[in-house]
Amino acid sequence: MAGADKVQRATDDAPLPKDGAIPVASNVSRGGYSLTAHLPGPVLSGFNPVENPRIGLFVIVEDTELGRQSITVGDELNWFIDPSTWPTAVLTP
Numbered sequence: 001m002a003g004a005d006k007v008q009r010a011t012d013d014a015p016l017p018k019d020g021a022i023p024v025a026s027n028v029s030r031g032g033y034s035l036t037a038h039l040p041g042p043v044l045s046g047f048n049p050v051e052n053p054r055i056g057l058f059v060i061v062e063d064t065e066l067g068r069q070s071i072t073v074g075d076e077l078n079w080f081i082d083p084s085t086w087p088t089a090v091l092t093p
Contacts, residue, residue, distance in 0.1 A: 002037050008081045017043040035061065049091050056086040 002022040006013050024037045047055060058079055059071040070079070072087055079085045 004043070005080075007083060014045040053091045054088050055091060056083045057089040058083075058086040 001019070002024045003019070004016050004022075006016070021043050022037055022039060024035065026036070027034045044055070049055075057071070061069045063069055073079050073085050077085050
């Protein structure tokens with residue numbers, strides 16, 4: 001399951017996507033796993049990829065064996081408050 005959360009200290013809150021609005025797929029192998037998510041346009045409230053094809057992206061995976069894994073920084077660098085700590089994804093058509 002994938003979802004979103006409000007950004008603390010944001011000047012405005014974007015509407016959160018409904019449960020199930022972000023489809024995900026996974027593949028487990030002997031060496032690990034892969035995870036794919038599709039972000040449909042409606043879940044990206046206010047985002048216009050024509051004007052700016054870059055988007056801040058932060059991912060946390062809750063693994064039952066390995067624990068919590070984030071794509072970059074952990075809680076100690078306040079990722080949940082400061083989106084400038086997030087990596088940037090470049091969207092392609």
